[in-house]
Amino acid sequence: MIIISYNHVLLEIYCLHEENKVVPEFCKKVHKPGFHCIENNCANRGVTYAPNEFAFADENGLVSDLESHIGFGGDMEPENVSQEKINDLKNLWKEICKKKIDEAYEEFMVNSGLKK
Template structure:
């Protein structure tokens, strides 16, 4: 079976632009309440959900595949050079990619060592 891991921003659009038409009922599958989207929105193909790509981010997801607000970081903001420079940003993004991949591998190796799950490589 082919699959891919994706990082996307999921948005709850409930109530946006509905002022003229009245507010529709909250969908029965809305687990956490409006403005708190989750995987259930995708699973139910919620008419009020929207999504956008989340480029250049690294994250840890929980048992439901959802990412807490303190479990991700994305390139941008204070990571951008000042003054802004396209060439420098391109170089910094390459550095960010390299560091993120390295840290993911380090996390795996540290976990395996900490829990003595790696065979000795002697």
């Protein structure tokens, strides 16, 4: 018996290619990182976690523009507050994001005529 498990992993990938260096043959466009960087284990690739991110991925699994994601931080994370307060704010952000996912599904089902 084969047991298949999966998980969605949201990472931020960036290009560290330096000017005047050879561009890898597989590179679709310098400084436009994507799956091709991961698939080819590109030496110019950098990867980091994307914690507390709320995003929409396109048909290729990419979050293709700045309007398609938002992460907890910036003006959402006040300075000079306790870690406990930050944790409370992150939990609030998580609750709101999960609610919006449910709302998006319900709205889609109604607007598409697929809701029974």
